[in-house]
Amino acid sequence: MTDLAHDGKRDTVARLEDVSFELRHKLLELCGTYEGAVHIGGDLSAADILTVLFHYGLHVDPADITNPARDRFVLSKGHAAVCMYIAMAMRGFFSYEGIVQTYGLLDSAYGMHPCKVQLPGVECSTGSLGHGLPIAVGMALSARGRGETHRVVCLLGDGETGEGSVWEAAMAARSNELGNLVAFVDRNRQLMTSFAEERVAFEPYPDKWAAFGWDVIMVDGHDMSQLVGAVDAFPATGSDRPTVVICETVKGKGVDFMERNLAWHAGSLGAADLERAIAALESSRVRESV
Amino acid sequence: MPETFTFGEILSARSVIGSTLAELGAQYPELWVLTPDIGATLVEFRDTFPDRFLDVGLAEQVCVGIASGLAYDGNIPVVSGMLPFLSMRALEQVRSDVCYPNLPVKIIGTHGGLVGNGGSTHYAVEDLALMCALTNMTVTSIGDPLMVGEILRQSMTMTGPLYIRLAVGKKDMVLYGPGEHKVRIGTGIVARPGTDATIFTHGTVVAQALQAANELAKDGRAVRVIDMFTLKPIDEELIVRCALETDGRFVVLEDHLAYGGLASRIADVLADRGVRLNSFERLGIPQVYAGFGEDEQLRDKYGYGLAATIAATRRAIAAGA
Numbered sequence: 007m008t009d010l011a012h013d014g015k016r017d018t019v020a021r022l023e024d025v026s027f028e029l030r031h032k033l034l035e036l037c038g039t040y041e042g043a044v045h046i047g048g049d050l051s052a053a054d055i056l057t058v059l060f061h062y063g064l065h066v067d068p069a070d071i072t073n074p075a076r077d078r079f080v081l082s083k084g085h086a087a088v089c090m091y092i093a094m095a096m097r098g099f100f101s102y103e104g105i106v107q108t109y110g111l112l113d114s115a116y117g118m119h120p121c122k123v124q125l126p127g128v129e130c131s132t133g134s135l136g137h138g139l140p141i142a143v144g145m146a147l148s149a150r151g152r153g154e155t156h157r158v159v160c161l162l163g164d165g166e167t168g169e170g171s172v173w174e175a176a177m178a179a180r181s182n183e184l185g186n187l188v189a190f191v192d193r194n195r196q197l198m199t200s201f202a203e204e205r206v207a208f209e210p211y212p213d214k215w216a217a218f219g220w221d222v223i224m225v226d227g228h229d230m231s232q233l234v235g236a237v238d239a240f241p242a243t244g245s246d247r248p249t250v251v252i253c254e255t256v257k258g259k260g261v262d263f264m265e266r267n268l269a270w271h272a273g274s275l276g277a278a279d280l281e282r283a284i285a286a287l288e289s290s291r292v293r294e295s296v
Numbered sequence: 297m298p299e300t301f302t303f304g305e306i307l308s309a310r311s312v313i314g315s316t317l318a319e320l321g322a323q324y325p326e327l328w329v330l331t332p333d334i335g336a337t338l339v340e341f342r343d344t345f346p347d348r349f350l351d352v353g354l355a356e357q358v359c360v361g362i363a364s365g366l367a368y369d370g371n372i373p374v375v376s377g378m379l380p381f382l383s384m385r386a387l388e389q390v391r392s393d394v395c396y397p398n399l400p401v402k403i404i405g406t407h408g409g410l411v412g413n414g415g416s417t418h419y420a421v422e423d424l425a426l427m428c429a430l431t432n433m434t435v436t437s438i439g440d441p442l443m444v445g446e447i448l449r450q451s452m453t454m455t456g457p458l459y460i461r462l463a464v465g466k467k468d469m470v471l472y473g474p475g476e477h478k479v480r481i482g483t484g485i486v487a488r489p490g491t492d493a494t495i496f497t498h499g500t501v502v503a504q505a506l507q508a509a510n511e512l513a514k515d516g517r518a519v520r521v522i523d524m525f526t527l528k529p530i531d532e533e534l535i536v537r538c539a540l541e542t543d544g545r546f547v548v549l550e551d552h553l554a555y556g557g558l559a560s561r562i563a564d565v566l567a568d569r570g571v572r573l574n575s576f577e578r579l580g581i582p583q584v585y586a587g588f589g590e591d592e593q594l595r596d597k598y599g600y601g602l603a604a605t606i607a608a609t610r611r612a613i614a615a616g617a
Binding site: 111114116121123131133135168169205271272273274278 | 335
């Protein structure tokens with residue numbers, strides 16, 4: 007994927023980079039005000055993907071959340087819920103203040119894993135890993151059966167692709183020729199308690215998806231221009247092959263002391279460390295724009 | 297303002313499960329420990345016996361299946377994880393690969409009840425109903441961290457499968473002094489004597505039942521508390537004895553669906569034995585998928601918190617009196 011192909015999209019890419027920077031900023035802010043643990047590591051690895059989806063790729067309208075023609079998004083890695091809530095809030099679905107003020111509290115609609123009943127703006131209740139892709143297959147089958155042309159997009163963590171149900175769904179998607187289904191994998195190469203390849207041999211990872219009959223797109227999951235390119239490369243929804251976008255990412259991306267650090271699978275930030283985290287985020291942005 | 301804390305602190309923390317398994321690993325060379333990426337408390341065992349430790353990643357079904365294979369070959373596998381996933385996703389493996397051949401696989405895990413603030417995907421609220429339904433399965437729910445070690449020790453010589461339910465573990469307080477009660481699987485513990493009514497309970501809410509009994513003692517009520525930490529096989533004789541000795545006034549308190557858990561098992565015993573009560577109060581989770589909140593807030597919200605326990609016990613004592 008070359009930048010050349012997206013010459014006309016420099017502004018779009020710059021806009022999305024601003025959004026994802028603000029999204030990370032808000033995530034850290036919440037991690038500093040909420041007293042319980044936030045899955046900040048996997049939130050930060052998914053932040054650019056959720057940005058490109060909610061602010062570029064998905065055809066959704068915050069003012070019309072039940073429109074049958076909308077794209078469906080399934081957050082299979084449900085523990086990144088707060089990253090999705092904030093990405094959606096920045097798109098106008100929810101109020102960010104509502105999230106940061108009530109997150110995790112009794113009777114809040116915003117908690118550790120998304121709940122469709124309490125928060126109708128999300129498409130699907132998830133949290134138990136390995137469940138999202140089968141549900142997305144069902145949604146994609148339904149769309150095709152009804153002759154609708156919207157897409158179903160599902161974000162998985164690489165760790166959860168250890169679950170057999172993911173591969174059962176992968177097989178079903180190809181068997182049913184679901185070209186309207188796109189999976190994104192946040193390949194941050196960390197599970198909760200170990201680095202992925204230490205315990206589970208995921209590699210050769212793209213080959214596994216290809217062997218199940220999926221078209222595979224590989225991107226740097228923190229390079230907005232590549233993420234935009236992946237969205238632009240989605241096949242027509244009437245095609246017969248599902249697509250997976252494997253996003254190479256870094257757990258904790260943007261905050262140096264959280265990056266690739268097992269300790270920061272989840273946690274909470276005190277005042278001094280919140281300041282340190284925000285400084286790290288800001289300096290990482292300067293570094294990257296040089 | 298919150299303090300900084302990380303998952304890494306949980307990773308490095310010692311736990312009763314971790315240290316007991318490490319101790320038993322030395323004693324039983326056939327002991328294996330398996331986990332689907334929930335190995336935070338198993339570090340000691342993992343580092344001491346790396347050849348008998350297996351983290352399969354996020355894959356509960358294969359974790360239990362492998363445990364079955366190990367047990368067929370004479371090993372003693374302990375599967376440690378989060379109960380919502382072990383009790384439901386791996387249920388058929390537990391039933392057909394462990395219980396059916398009656399293998400000595402132990403399943404131990406956390407997140408039994410409305411604990412941990414993860415929302416309903418992360419609360420095991422029907423696990424005891426599911427596990428009690430399985431032929432050959434022994435089912436326990438433990439509230440006292442020291443008891444966890446004792447049960448694990450006893451389990452090493454058990455011939456069939458065992459389920460051990462915990463809440464979150466680290467927040468549970470020590471209920472009993474060392475040697476205060478003889479801990480034997482299948483025998484309920486009289487955690488507090490009394491003759492006006494009995495509260496039957498298990499797991500993390502035993503502490504709440506004791507607190508309720510303390511409050512009621514201020515009004516001169518002597519409420520018995522039974523820690524029925526073994527749900528299966530259930531201590532039938534103790535249930536019948538409590539009916540006789542506490543005027544047939546029962547309260548059942550559990551962090552589990554109010555129907556399908558301990559209350560249902562006690563009701564079965566009473567019906568089967570023809571025992572009639574004066575009152576029977578069930579305190580547990582109603583038919584809801586609970587939302588977010590801290591453990592105590594959720595228990596209050598869904599009607600089985602401390603105040604509700606005190607009120608229900610008063611009702612039980614007053615009924616028909």
